[in-house]
Amino acid sequence: MTTKGKIVVTGGTGYIGSHTTVELIQQGYEVLIIDNLSNSEAFIVDRIEQISGVRPSFFEFDLLDQEKMDAFFNQNKDIQGVIHFAAAKAVGESVQIPLHYYRNNLVTMINLLEAMKKHQVVNFVFSSSCTVYGQPDQLPVTENAPVKPAESPYGYTKQVNEAILNDTIKSGANIKGIALRYFNPIGAHHSGLIGELPRGVPNNLMPFITQTAYGIREQLRVFGSDYSTPDGSCIRDYIHVVDLAKAHIVAIERLIKGTNKSNYEMFNIGTGNGFSVFEVIQSFERSTGKKLNYKVVDRRPGDIEQIWADTTIGNKELGWKAEKTLDEMTLSAWQWELNYRNK
Ligand code: WQD
Secondary structure, three states, X not given: OOOOOEEEEEOOOOHHHHHHHHXXXXXXXXXXXXXXXXXXXXXXXXXXXXXXXXXXXXXXXXXXXXXXXXXXXXXXXXXXXXXXXXXXOOHHHHHHOHHHHXXXXXXXXXXXXXXXXXXXXXXXXXXXXXXXXXOOOOOOEOOOOOOOOOOOHHHHHHHHHHHHHHHHHHOOOOOEEXXXXXXXXXXXXXXXXXXXXXXXXXXXXXXXXXXXXXOOOOOEEEEOOOOOOOOOOOEEOEEEHHHHHHHHHHXXXXXXXXXXXXXXXXXXXXXXXXXXXXXXXXXXXHHHOOOOOEEEEOOOOXXXXXXXXXXXXXXXXXXXXXXXXXXXXXXXXHHHHHHHHOO
């Protein structure tokens, strides 16, 4: 079957990677997934095939393994681009084991860019994060806001990887790159076949809510209600993971078609709306009809108070806009939890 071309998705069995792979296939691309399954499961490849009707090729190896990386690019020619998700991503864990985060997130980025240079792969989309902004001085936060000292080794690896990409491009390497600065991805594909699969106790709000509602967790702890926000709880820009996935297709096609305005670009990928923790809880109860057991506890160290995106540049330049509502996000997260537990 002729396709629009081959796209490599690192971390493609992960939460955002699997949703992006589904969108790529449905838009006519052939996807080659590279994943070491350190924080995801191989059955997600079956689920991607079940949803899209096409099975992506899957290569299980670690991007730290330069030999396997080289063999992969020797065996797979005519690659149109790489979308790089593979990374360790738990903020709290990164404080406990920084050396693992620095090696895993930075060396894999360096290996990948070196392999792309060697094998003449040009187009690169990088999974970055709004974490690079810290607590912005002004809200909504634009791409021109200053990058602040990172609050965690995880956040710092995102900042350093943006610089690694930009400096590599500025050095004259034949690479074009787009960094997508995600806000808070939540929710799941409407099929309920793929979704967020945190290992152990979830760090993030949404999986903790759905696991509490299912009965796996006793009670949700709300980390603080004494912030200077309307209801006292922290505000974030939650974005449906399918909206986020679609932004990656637009970004890689921008590079493939050459409509990028410079060889290194970065875009905020959020909705432009901020919602508090209490508003997310209210949305979950409204959309699912489930009452949530929660209590307010002390603030979580490292949390910023409030952030939401100025999406003007991303909307205009990418011609992309998030569409799904908070209720669609919380309901789809619940439907995934139900399907996964009852599988
Ligand atoms: C959201 C809000 C918590 C859990 C981080 C990274 C970001 C990305 C997503 C990887 C905060 C509150 C949470 C709980 C709670 N990482 N909360 N009880 O910290 O905004 O972003 O995860 O892709 O780069 O920075 O997301 O979901 O952990 O927290 O009250 O049990 O929910 O205090 O206000 P965060 P989060």
